[in-house]
Amino acid sequence: MKTFLEEFRQTLENAAGRLQQLSDEQSRISKTPGKWSAKQIMGHLVDSAGNNHQRFVRAQFKDDLVFPGYEQEEWVKVQNYETENWRELIQLWKSYNLHIIHVAENIPVDILRKKRVKHNLHQIAWKTIPEEEAVTLEYFIRDYVGHLKNHLEQIWSQYKI
Numbered sequence: 116m117k118t119f120l121e122e123f124r125q126t127l128e129n130a131a132g133r134l135q136q137l138s139d140e141q142s143r144i145s146k147t148p149g150k151w152s153a154k155q156i157m158g159h160l161v162d163s164a165g166n167n168h169q170r171f172v173r174a175q176f177k178d179d180l181v182f183p184g185y186e187q188e189e190w191v192k193v194q195n196y197e198t199e200n201w202r203e204l205i206q207l208w209k210s211y212n213l214h215i216i217h218v219a220e221n222i223p224v225d226i227l228r229k230k231r232v233k234h235n236l237h238q239i240a241w242k243t244i245p246e247e248e249a250v251t252l253e254y255f256i257r258d259y260v261g262h263l264k265n266h267l268e269q270i271w272s273q274y275k276i
């Protein structure tokens with residue numbers, strides 16, 4: 116987990132630099148009609164960070180991994196991410212994730228690895244796990260990072276940066 120989090124920190128640093136290559140105007144405009152722009156994708160990743168930060172803390176005070184989902188498309192819409200300042204959005208995303216790394220580093224290994232029989236990762240995970248299969252908090256954290264990286268890939272391929 117330690118190496119994994121170190122690599123995640125590197126991903127954040129590299130991605131933040133790469134994202135800065137886009138201007139405020141470029142990041143506002145989607146290259147694929149009907150798909151999220153870079154600003155909207157980063158906004159979605161801020162929403163994901165906020166929700167998952169809560170989950171990673173709360174998971175330490177209970178036995179299950181059952182958490183509320185959130186209406187992802189609606190969240191992006193009502194927050195009007197396309198009018199937010201691009202550089203500040205990148206900064207917020209990076210800082211929030213650095214804090215999540217800090218949170219994850221402070222979770223005792225027995226809690227990370229504890230088998231959770233009751234969960235709803237068949238609904239809220241990026242790579243879902245069947246309801247009848249036990250899961251761990253470590254899996255859920257890795258899944259969170261997988262989702263984040265997947266959306267970064269979307270930006271790289273959409274904007275050719």
Ligand code: NI
Nearest residue numbers: 159187262266
């Ligand atoms: Ni997503």
